[in-house]
Amino acid sequence: MDQTRVFKIASIPADGVGKEVVAAGRKVLQAVAAQSNGKFAFDWTEFDWGCEYYAKHGVMMAPDGLETLKDFDSIYFGAVGWENVPDHVSLWGLRLNITQNFDQWANIRPVKFLPGVTSPLRKADNTELDWIVVRENSEGEYAGLGGRSLSGRGPGNEIALQTALFSEKGCERIIRFAFELARTRTVKKVSSVTKSNAQQYGMVLWDETFERVALEFPDVRTESVLVDAMSAKFILNPEDLSVVVASNLNADIFSDLGSALAGSLGLAASANLNPERRFPSMFEPVHGTAPDIAGQGICNPIGAIASAALMLDHFGLQAEARQVQAAIESATAAGQLTRDIGGTADTQTATDAIVAALSSTLAAV
Helix, strand or coil: CCCCEEEEEEEEEECCCHHHHHHHHHHHHHHHHHCCCCCEEEEEEECCCCHHHHHHHCCCCCCCHHHHHCCCCEEEEEECCCCCCCHHHHHHHHHHHHHHHCCCCEEEEEEECCCCCCCCCHHHHCCCCEEEEEEECCCEEEEEEEEEECHHHCCCCCEEEEEEECCHHHHHHHHHHHHHHHCCCCCCEEEEEECCCCCCCHHHHHHHHHHHHHCCCCCCEEEEEEHHHHHHHHHHCHHHCCEEEECHHHHHHHHHHHHHHHCCHHHCEEEEECCCCCCCEEEEECCCCCCCCCCCCCCCCHHHHHHHHHHHHHCCCHHHHHHHHHHHHHHHHCCCCEHHHCCCECHHHHHHHHHHHHHHHHCCC
């Protein structure tokens, strides 16, 4: 028998429901590995970084954390943020610290409408909807450039500058990534989100780069849509979407909107990719730490489990990734729904239903 491939995974549950959903995702991944007949296995190392770690050490992660993470094949992340740490400190101290330093410049967030889950969008009742938001993940509005000053002038006189960074290299690589992704889909189309009528420098460069790259993909249909018009399109004409590529802030907003239209942020998966594989990529659900329900065992594990499927795909295990997604759909179709999507199942019940569905979906994929 061929030697078992062992994937080294760094697990960072972090805060709130992140701990619960990462545990659920690990359970599903272990079940997939157990069914592989020795084809592959996972070697897990869990790190206790997050807001509890901050309370003890004054930092969100160990000083040598990035150096430690470099040795892993991927990172499986929960959610970050708690009331004891300002949000900008917790985010930049952990999640963005990883994504920026590991140049995880491509963020993909599929929008999945699952059977058995009622969407607030009436069109979803009788229209096939399936699209992916591709987010520029390294610069744009989240480049971290700017500062605050003049507070010495007294109350009401301080200024803050937040500078969005658009480089031709950054625009080109994420736009090219979106076109290459579109070529793998049934509907080969890329929709670019822009606001170049008002942001006449950075987004004009984005538009020009999009037009230039599009010439290399004559088989892919294109459109360039202003961000406000795209907001309306997500609701009025979502069937016209396949791959949506946008800047860091705009794609962040649109991916949440897409997931809400699918039924809940608890369903949303994401992958922070370093496509060149110089560094490990990171996989995480889109939802936050949900302090109102954390620790109660009732959060939705689907976003984290679907993120695990994206990790499998990244490892070249496409059939297993499809198996996990099919198991999710089988479980929701059977009515195993958590409270956020209209059901009564708790986290463990929903997770167990997906694990149980894995065996029956293996043959189908």
